[in-house]
Amino acid sequence: MKRHLLFIFSFTLLGCTSSTYDDIEDPAEENQTELVTFQDVAFVFENNCIVCHNNPPQNGAPMSLTNFSEVKDAVENRGLLDRISRNEGEQGLMPLGGPRLPQQQIDLIVQWNQDGLLEN
DSSP states (O other): OHHHHHHHHHHHHHHOOSOOTTTOOOHHHHTOOOOOBHHHHHHHHHHHTTTTSSSSOOTTOSSOOSSHHHHHHHHHHSOHHHHHHSOTTOTTOSSTTOOOOOHHHHHHHHHHHHTTOBOO
16 A cells, blocks of 8 residues: 555656646747738838839739738739849849838748738
8 A cells, every 4th residue: 555655746746737727828929920911011012113113004003902812912913022022222122212121021922922922
Protein backbone atom coordinates (compact mmCIF):
# COMPACT_ATOMS: atom_id res chain seq x y z
CA MET A 1 0.00 0.00 0.00
CA LYS A 2 2.88 2.33 0.85
CA ARG A 3 4.39 1.72 -2.60
CA HIS A 4 1.08 2.51 -4.23
CA LEU A 5 0.77 5.81 -2.32
CA LEU A 6 4.40 6.67 -3.04
CA PHE A 7 3.80 6.05 -6.76
CA ILE A 8 0.68 8.24 -6.79
CA PHE A 9 2.46 10.98 -4.84
CA SER A 10 5.52 10.86 -7.14
CA PHE A 11 3.37 10.89 -10.28
CA THR A 12 1.34 13.83 -8.98
CA LEU A 13 4.45 15.76 -8.00
CA LEU A 14 6.16 15.17 -11.35
CA GLY A 15 3.01 16.04 -13.28
CA CYS A 16 2.67 19.49 -11.70
CA THR A 17 3.68 22.56 -13.59
CA SER A 18 3.47 26.27 -12.97
CA SER A 19 2.39 26.94 -16.57
CA THR A 20 -1.17 27.91 -17.29
CA TYR A 21 -3.04 27.42 -20.53
CA ASP A 22 -2.41 31.11 -21.27
CA ASP A 23 1.35 30.49 -21.04
CA ILE A 24 1.33 27.63 -23.51
CA GLU A 25 1.32 28.65 -27.16
CA ASP A 26 0.36 26.36 -29.97
CA PRO A 27 3.19 26.48 -32.57
CA ALA A 28 0.64 26.09 -35.34
CA GLU A 29 -1.11 29.28 -34.17
CA GLU A 30 2.16 31.25 -34.26
CA ASN A 31 2.58 30.63 -37.98
CA GLN A 32 -1.02 31.36 -38.89
CA THR A 33 -1.56 34.83 -40.26
CA GLU A 34 -4.66 36.11 -41.86
CA LEU A 35 -4.62 36.18 -45.62
CA VAL A 36 -4.68 39.60 -47.26
CA THR A 37 -7.78 40.13 -49.39
CA PHE A 38 -8.89 42.84 -51.78
CA GLN A 39 -10.89 44.35 -48.93
CA ASP A 40 -7.56 44.97 -47.16
CA VAL A 41 -5.92 46.72 -50.13
CA ALA A 42 -8.86 48.50 -51.79
CA PHE A 43 -8.21 51.71 -49.83
CA VAL A 44 -4.82 52.10 -51.57
CA PHE A 45 -6.44 52.17 -55.00
CA GLU A 46 -9.34 54.34 -53.84
CA ASN A 47 -7.00 56.92 -52.29
CA ASN A 48 -4.21 56.95 -54.87
CA CYS A 49 -5.29 55.57 -58.24
CA ILE A 50 -8.91 56.51 -58.91
CA VAL A 51 -8.00 60.08 -59.89
CA CYS A 52 -6.77 58.70 -63.22
CA HIS A 53 -7.90 55.07 -63.20
CA ASN A 54 -11.60 55.83 -62.74
CA ASN A 55 -14.41 54.56 -64.93
CA PRO A 56 -13.90 55.87 -67.54
CA PRO A 57 -10.15 56.36 -67.11
CA GLN A 58 -8.88 59.96 -67.05
CA ASN A 59 -5.60 61.71 -67.90
CA GLY A 60 -4.46 59.05 -70.37
CA ALA A 61 -4.73 56.09 -67.97
CA PRO A 62 -5.11 52.90 -70.03
CA MET A 63 -7.54 51.12 -67.71
CA SER A 64 -9.91 51.49 -64.81
CA LEU A 65 -8.98 50.30 -61.29
CA THR A 66 -12.34 50.73 -59.62
CA ASN A 67 -13.14 47.15 -58.63
CA PHE A 68 -11.65 43.78 -57.71
CA SER A 69 -11.62 42.32 -61.23
CA GLU A 70 -9.86 45.32 -62.76
CA VAL A 71 -7.20 45.53 -60.06
CA LYS A 72 -6.61 41.77 -60.12
CA ASP A 73 -6.16 41.92 -63.91
CA ALA A 74 -3.72 44.82 -63.53
CA VAL A 75 -1.62 42.79 -61.09
CA GLU A 76 -1.68 39.63 -63.18
CA ASN A 77 -1.39 41.08 -66.69
CA ARG A 78 -0.42 44.75 -66.66
CA GLY A 79 2.65 44.98 -64.39
CA LEU A 80 0.96 46.88 -61.58
CA LEU A 81 3.37 45.54 -58.93
CA ASP A 82 6.36 46.63 -61.01
CA ARG A 83 4.90 50.10 -61.58
CA ILE A 84 4.16 50.81 -57.92
CA SER A 85 7.50 49.31 -56.78
CA ARG A 86 9.77 51.51 -58.89
CA ASN A 87 12.05 54.00 -57.18
CA GLU A 88 11.10 57.63 -56.70
CA GLY A 89 11.78 59.53 -59.91
CA GLU A 90 12.05 56.39 -62.04
CA GLN A 91 10.12 56.48 -65.31
CA GLY A 92 6.79 54.67 -65.19
CA LEU A 93 6.39 54.95 -61.41
CA MET A 94 2.77 54.93 -60.32
CA PRO A 95 1.02 56.93 -59.18
CA LEU A 96 2.00 59.17 -62.07
CA GLY A 97 3.73 62.29 -60.82
CA GLY A 98 4.38 60.70 -57.44
CA PRO A 99 5.00 60.56 -54.70
CA ARG A 100 5.73 56.86 -54.44
CA LEU A 101 3.29 54.87 -52.33
CA PRO A 102 4.46 54.18 -48.78
CA GLN A 103 6.42 50.91 -48.66
CA GLN A 104 3.93 49.49 -46.17
CA GLN A 105 1.12 49.85 -48.74
CA ILE A 106 3.26 48.33 -51.50
CA ASP A 107 4.13 45.41 -49.22
CA LEU A 108 0.44 44.91 -48.46
CA ILE A 109 -0.40 44.69 -52.17
CA VAL A 110 2.53 42.32 -52.75
CA GLN A 111 1.27 40.14 -49.88
CA TRP A 112 -2.23 40.18 -51.40
CA ASN A 113 -0.70 38.87 -54.63
CA GLN A 114 1.29 36.19 -52.77
CA ASP A 115 -1.85 35.14 -50.87
CA GLY A 116 -3.64 34.46 -54.15
CA LEU A 117 -5.41 37.75 -55.02
CA LEU A 118 -8.43 36.85 -52.91
CA GLU A 119 -11.51 39.03 -53.16
CA ASN A 120 -12.64 38.74 -49.53
